[in-house]
Amino acid sequence: MRGTSLYVHVPFCVVKCGYCDFNSYVITDGESHDLFLGALDRELAISGVPTAPVSVFIGGGTPSYLDPARLTRLFEILRRHVDLDRCPEVTMEANPESLTREKAAIALASGVRRASIGVQSFRADRLKMLDRAHSADHARSAFADLRSAGFTNVNLDMMFGLPGQQLEEWQTDLEEALRLKPDHLSCYNLTFEPGTRFHHELEHGRMSRNDESIDSTIFTWTRQHLHAAGFSAYEVSNFAGRGGPCHHNDHYWLQGDYVGVGPGASSHRSGVRWTNLKALEPWARLCLSGGRPSATAETLTPKQRAGEAAWLGLRRADGVDLEQIALSTGIDVAALFASAITANQNLGFLTMRGSRLLLTDAGLLFADRVAGDFLTPPG
Ligand SMILES: C[S@@+](CC[C@H](N)C(=O)[O-])C[C@H]1O[C@@H](n2cnc3c(N)ncnc32)[C@H](O)[C@@H]1O
Ligand code: SF4
Structure with missing residues (x-):
């Protein structure tokens, strides 16, 4: 896929999950969310993003954490710079505890056509272990809210390889996910990323990796089972159902050009790559003063x-x-x-x-x- 994609990073989360090394932080006050939105508007204005990117992905962090008025403002800002109705694929990530029918309707009316829910597991003990703020019922009702708002392309993110996990546990979890009839599935093998709580616990012997051979069995079973259920494994962790593949991610994997806006977002254009400042305030200050908020830039040989x-x-x-x-x-x-x-x-x-x-x-x-x-x- 040629052309340029747009990634919009919303860095706020209701909790910081112990395994996550993405640039996200627990900032709950509305003024900080407003600071983010105002700065994003300025960054988009100088970002060089085309009016009709080949795909748009609003990710995080947790975009659905913004309250309805601020979510509406996020889309007003985006639509000032980008014609979302002309973008072939517009995705928004959401977490079960914060997605509501109202927010789903706002996103759909604003041009979002694809939604991705971070479910990870339907088991209460695993959700607790993962620091997730939602229950299995939240996940089911978030999915139902998206469907009733009119979303026909919904992905579920699931996670396997949790410490002590056996094949049977994962089979039950994946079956629960399939029962919802998602249009796409991402099944990620848990990784212990340096700097995370999980990594720290691993280093201090308070947590252990799952048995590698069980993870391999889970991985192989998942591919076979999802194939039989009509999903195509177009990438190691990604399975396309009726909704087809995620073109935005495919664009990354094919080394396409993309513009990333928001704290910590990275961009790539014809072999030049740059990454934004990660913390909210310095990033926002630079954007609001009309500068480029990048922290690093690199030209690849x-x-x-x-x-x-x-x-x-x-x-x-x-x-x-x-x-x-x-x-x-x-x-x-x-x-x-x-x-x-x-x-x-x-x-x-x-x-x-x-x-x-x-x-x-x-x-x-x-x-x-x-x-x-x-x-x-x-x-
Ligand atoms: C960074 S989150 C952003 C979206 C949203 N906040 C959420 O939690 O789903 C995107 C996905 O990355 C995956 N992920 C994050 N850290 C991971 C890790 N260390 N190992 C495996 N998957 C991970 C999770 O499945 C998560 O749903
Ligand atoms: S996994 Fe999602 S909800 Fe959890 S800290 Fe990372 S971005 Fe936030």
């Missing part, structure tokens, strides 16, 4: 672009087209990464189909590790 294209794309079901990468970067990526390709082929993790390099079924289980071999070009 052709070799880095080629490596990143492989790293990002390998998790997609149809892998990466090495000839296409060579054409767009001028780098013979097959030669540059010959030893990584051969080593992973010998392990049975990668295979070539024409000019495409793909993960095998065995390789899918080690997708991050295999893709990671391409992140840093040799030499």
Whole structure:
């Protein structure tokens, strides 16, 4: 997909989940939310975002945490800069405890066509362990609110690989999710991200990773089960049902251009990447003074672009087209990464189909590790 996408980061959350290293924080006062909205308006004005991006993703953090008046204002601001009705895909993330029928209706009337609910689990003990602020009933009623407002494309985010989890537990959880008849599913394997509470507990022996072989069994079972249920595994963690794939994420994985606005959001344009200041106030101050709120900027070398294209794309079901990468970067990526390709082929993790390099079924289980071999070009 050519063109430019837009990502809008709403950084507020009602609680900070112990596993989450996204740029999100518990800021509850309305003045800070207003500060965010005012600054976002200014950032969008100088962001260079096209009037009709190929996709828009309003994520977080928790966009649904904004109260109805502020959510309405968020969309008024967005619509001042972007013609949401002309965007082929507009997604908003929501959390079950804060999404209401009223907010769903505001989002739909404003041009949002796709919604993504962070459910993670339907079990009370797991939701508590994950610091989630919602119950299984909240998740079901958030889904019903989206449907009754008119949403026909709803994703559920689920999480597996929780400490001590067995296949049977996950099977029950995924069945609960399927009972709602979602249009897309994301099933993420829990990762212990440095800097999070979970990571800290792991380091101090108060938490342990789930058994790797059980996670592999869960992963393989999930792919088979969702395939039988009519979902297509178009990426390692993502399954398209009636709603089709998430084009916004696919655009990232295909190394497309995107503009990110909001604290900590990153952007990418033709090999140049920059990231915004993460904290609300410094980010807002720069935006309001008419400046660019970026903290870091980096121009990727052709070799880095080629490596990143492989790293990002390998998790997609149809892998990466090495000839296409060579054409767009001028780098013979097959030669540059010959030893990584051969080593992973010998392990049975990668295979070539024409000019495409793909993960095998065995390789899918080690997708991050295999893709990671391409992140840093040799030499
Ligand atoms: C960062 S959240 C933002 C949306 C929303 N606030 C929520 O909680 O769903 C997006 C998704 O990332 C996933 N996620 C975040 N941290 C993760 C981790 N450490 N391991 C696996 N999945 C994670 C969760 O499934 C979550 O739904
Ligand atoms: S997982 Fe979602 S709700 Fe939890 S802290 Fe991260 S962004 Fe906020």
